[in-house]
Amino acid sequence: AEGVVFSASKLAEAFNLSLMIIGVSLVAFGTSLPEIAFEIKAIRMGHKTMILGNIMGSIVINAALVLGLVGIISPFAITDFSPYLIGAAFTLIACLFFIKFVRSERKVTEIEALFLFGIYIFFIFAELYFR
Structure with a gap:
């Protein structure tokens, strides 16, 4: 570590x-x-x-x-939460879509999996762009 x-x-x-x-x-x-x-x-x-x-x-x-x-x-102490807002937002988005996918048909299809993967890629770009 x-x-x-x-x-x-x-x-x-x-x-x-x-x-x-x-x-x-x-x-x-x-x-x-x-x-x-x-x-x-x-x-x-x-x-x-x-x-x-x-x-x-x-x-x-x-x-x-x-x-x-x-x-x-x-x-x-976390005196300024703003650096974590993007991560918090994307965590919430990923969790909500994951729950939606699993509850819809009780599975995650390949398209849905690619969508979740895309959320991660977009998250990395957002972190780089907004810093």
């Missing part, structure tokens, strides 16, 4: 990018690779319900447990 934090900060510095941009793109993608590999393996083995359980569990752990532990170790 220390190497990732160090490398990410050096990369941001070298390319004159904010740590937020590096965090929401490269670091987030890198830390999601085990999740992606797990989801691919689970779908190939026919464990579809495990996929949703893992995704929901991961979101709750990152949003509640990780943030809670960080706050216990070193309390922090």
